[in-house]
Amino acid sequence: MPHAKSQHTKMSKVKIKLIILGQLPVDLDKLKLSNWKSEVFEIVGQIDNYSIVNNADGLSWEFSDENIEEQLPENYDGDFLIAMTHVPLENNYYARRFANNRICMTFYEMADILNINNIPIENLVYRLLYSYTLIYKRHGNRMPSRDEITSFTHDETRGCLFDMNGIKSDVVYSTNNPIICDQCVQKLTAEKVPLNIISEIKEELKSVKKGIYYRLADLIKKxxxxxxxxxxxxxxxxxxxxxxxxxxxxxxxx
Ligand SMILES: [Zn+2]
Missing domain, CATH: 1.20.5 (Single alpha-helices involved in coiled-coils or other helix-helix interfaces)
Structure with missing residues (x-):
């Protein structure tokens, strides 16, 4: 199908800037992240490091939204920015949205859960790259603010990109072979996200999985x-x- 192929190559990619905010005590493979091949998004430039200048201001040593927002760069290259940190965020969420299409995600507690389950911690970043690309698209190429009433997540854990993961340990189901559940596909198409983008992402998600050794070990266990x-x-x-x-x-x- 040469026609479909030419359409495919014309699909403009969402440009995402990735940064590291503060010290990451976890082993994150930056090269693996930068080299991830996707037809729907691209990671622009290098993964820059920013230091955290303020101390925690929450009662349980967490960083409030205002605090994090102060530390995020105002200007950046790309359509949206994802900052990766290890400090606890407000209300113990693992990701928060900020003005100017910025997101901050934390490995706090998440890295431990992934490590115990032999899931590469980069998989959590891949999952967020895909889910936020779709959120950006469904809102007409912008990231909705925190105060906006949005309905892109579901509380039920289905191994889907849009699992709420109110119970953090459930993240293991959407960081190894994640899917876009039928209900989310329906919602996305109703919100005019192109079908070819949804099917391309579904295809690419098949590569978000554990390493070969642990896949074999899982198979033996099963x-x-x-x-x-x-x-x-x-x-x-x-x-x-x-x-x-x-x-x-x-x-x-x-
Ligand atoms: Zn879903």
């Missing part, structure tokens, strides 16, 4: 009997092959 059978059969085959080769060598020598 099918233990099959795993034992398979390893017995392969041990038998390797043994047979070994003695066959030995016999051939022996016969050649004599």
């Amino acid at each position: 099918y233990p009997v099959w795993a034992i059978l398979l390893s017995t059969i392969s041990a038998f085959i390797i043994g047979t092959l070994g003695s066959l080769i030995a016999t051939i060598i022996w016969e050649k020598l004599i």
Whole structure:
């Protein structure tokens, strides 16, 4: 389909600026983030580091929205900005929206949950890159403010980009093979997000998963009997092959 292909390449990408706010005690692979290939968004420039100058102002050592907003850069290249931090945010949310199309997300508690479940912490960033790209699109190329009444999340956990994750540990379901649930697809199309963007994102989300070792480990956990059978059969085959080769060598020598 050459026609579809040419349309595909013409799709203009949403430009996202990623920054790090403060010290990240977690191991974040910046190169892996910058190199992520997507047809719907691109990460512009380098992932710059900004330092946190203020102290926590909340009662539980969290940073209030006003506090975070003060630390975010006013001007940046790109359509919207995502700041990655490790300090707790207001009301213990893991992401907050700010004026001028800016978002701040935190690895606080989230990184621990992902690490325990062997999910790369970059997957959380990928999930947010996709969900905020769609939020930006459905609001006519802008990020709605925090005060705006929005309805893009659902409280039920479905492994969807738009899971609310009020219970933070549920994030594991949408950071390994996340989906866009049928209800969200319906809402997105009703809000005039192009169908080709939705299907492209659905396709790209298949690559947001655990590393190969942990995928195999999961498979073994799910099918233990099959795993034992398979390893017995392969041990038998390797043994047979070994003695066959030995016999051939022996016969050649004599
Ligand atoms: Zn959904």
